[in-house]
Amino acid sequence: AQKITQTQPGMFVQEKEAVTLDCTYDTSDPSYGLFWYKQPSSGEMIFLIYQGSYDQQNATEGRYSLNFQKARKSANLVISASQLGDSAMYFCAMREGQGAGSYQLTFGKGTKLSVIP
Amino acid sequence: GAVVSQHPSWVICKSGTSVKIECRSLDFQATTMFWYRQFPKQSLMLMATSNEGSKATYEQGVEKDKFLINHASLTLSTLTVTSAHPEDSSFYICSARDLGAETQYFGPGTRLLVL
Numbered sequence: 480a481q482k483i484t485q486t487q488p489g490m491f492v493q494e495k496e497a498v499t500l501d502c503t504y505d506t507s508d509p510s511y512g513l514f515w516y517k518q519p520s521s522g523e524m525i526f527l528i529y530q531g532s533y534d535q536q537n538a539t540e541g542r543y544s545l546n547f548q549k550a551r552k553s554a555n556l557v558i559s560a561s562q563l564g565d566s567a568m569y570f571c572a573m574r575e576g577q578g579a580g581s582y583q584l585t586f587g588k589g590t591k592l593s594v595i596p
Numbered sequence: 597g598a599v600v601s602q603h604p605s606w607v608i609c610k611s612g613t614s615v616k617i618e619c620r621s622l623d624f625q626a627t628t629m630f631w632y633r634q635f636p637k638q639s640l641m642l643m644a645t646s647n648e649g650s651k652a653t654y655e656q657g658v659e660k661d662k663f664l665i666n667h668a669s670l671t672l673s674t675l676t677v678t679s680a681h682p683e684d685s686s687f688y689i690c691s692a693r694d695l696g697a698e699t700q701y702f703g704p705g706t707r708l709l710v711l
Contacts, residue, residue: 512698522687524640524702531698570639574698582628582693584700586639 482506483571483587490592492561499546500556500590502571512574513554514584515545519567527569530554558592566594599623600692602703609680610711617675617706619690625670626692630700631663634687646673680710 484503492498504513515527530538530545538545546555558565568591572584599622609615619629628647632640644665646652652665662684664676673692677684689705 514699516702522634522689522705522707524689524691524705526699526701529698582700583630583642583645584691585642588639 481587482575482585483573485571485587485590487590488588490590492558492565492592492594494563494594494596495560497557497559498561498592500558500569500571500592502554502556502587504552504554504571504573506552506573506575508575510576513545513547514572514574515543515554515556516570516572517565517567518570518589524570528556561594563594563596566592568592598694598699598701600626600690600701600703602690602706604706605704606707606709608709608711611681612679615677615680615708617677617688617690617708619673619675619692619703621671621692621694621701624692624694626673627670627695628693629667629673630691630693631665631673631675632689632691634689634705636687640689643675677708680708682710684708685710 511532513530517525528538528540528543528545530547537547542559544557568589570589571587601620603618631643634640643658644652644654646665646667648667648670654660667673691700691702693700
């Protein structure tokens with residue numbers, strides 16, 4: 480089974496509207512972390528937001544928020560007030576476990592977001 | 597803060613030559629660095645995990661003799677693609693993690709084209 484599933488290969492959103500990018504994950508480890516990265520066409524991976532499995536509140540970073548539903552094993556990214564510069568690939572990733580060997584990330588296949596003027 | 601550089605950003609080489617890619621953490625000490633490969637329109641695939649002063653741990657299916665990784669200091673890791681072939685053409689991207697931090701920060705990536 481895939482550890483990270485992003486079911487939306489592509490999404491369109493009108494400028495200034497909000498958009499939700501879906502991510503579900505699969506792990507039996509009680510300790511894990513969930514990340515979202517943005518990859519523009521230039522290729523760099525830009526860290527957006529992090530949610531730990533023990534965090535009580537949903538993470539927020541500016542226009543980005545993470546809708547963390549632990550029982551459903553979902554970690555959707557919400558981008559508010561979309562801007563043209565938000566057009567990019569978005570990857571959800573997970574880190575499982577604790578300790579020295581646990582910082583590897585497993586990535587989903589990504590969602591290509593296109594913001595329409 | 598948390599800036600990771602990668603050099604070169606682009607490399608074109610002939611088949612059979614070796615190519616070295618450097619990954620540097622500029623403003624923090626990276627106890628662990630990671631090397632990924634990304635083919636067009638695909639996700640990132642972890643190749644190896646590199647810890648300072650010790651041998652790299654390679655993912656299944658990644659040839660350690662072909663992809664040599666050296667993490668000689670807390671700010672530098674290198675990936676050498678030995679005897680490169682056209683099928684090695686890809687986007688190689690590194691990431692680094694600060695001691696005690698959750699987040700991996702990525703370099704800008706290196707596009708390798710082997711002719």
